[in-house]
Amino acid sequence: MSQITITLDDKLLQDAQAYVRQHGQELDDLVARLLAVTVQPAVPEPAAPVLTTEQRLAIVHRLAGSLKAPADFDYKKELEEGLREKYGL
Template sequence: MSQLTITLDDDLLQAAQDYARRHGQELDKLVAGLLQATVRPLAQPFPQQPAVLTQPLSPRIQRLFGAVQVPADFDYRKALEEAIQERYGI
């Protein structure tokens, strides 16, 4: 694996480090994940376990589990499609 050195404004670096810390990630892995998502061609399938998603969830996100109850036969894709059609008239 190769290394890359980037130059950031001190305030931006501090904000990025704080963001990564709040989300339970290391800054280098966060940046690598963002770059990978940006440069990956849309036709290329996603890896089985993306590095960004293998990090532990933040306590704030963990508290959301079970907060929403949906029927067992709920089809989120259908609900999403209907919401998009309603919003954009597609």
């Protein structure tokens, strides 16, 4: 294993030493982990699956009717009130 010498601000070094003491770690281990995370390429998140129009429609049809609203529910009135509240109309 190779060694390096780094120059740090006194306050930063004191804070780092206090941190590793509080967490039961060694300063060289902390620096090595931080460097490893920094230089490793980011792992891309898997892309969401691309759904066809038919697949999207199937999902919508399954969801249709799943929310039960009261018989006297006025969609237009609720929409108008929501927009008024959101935009101050």
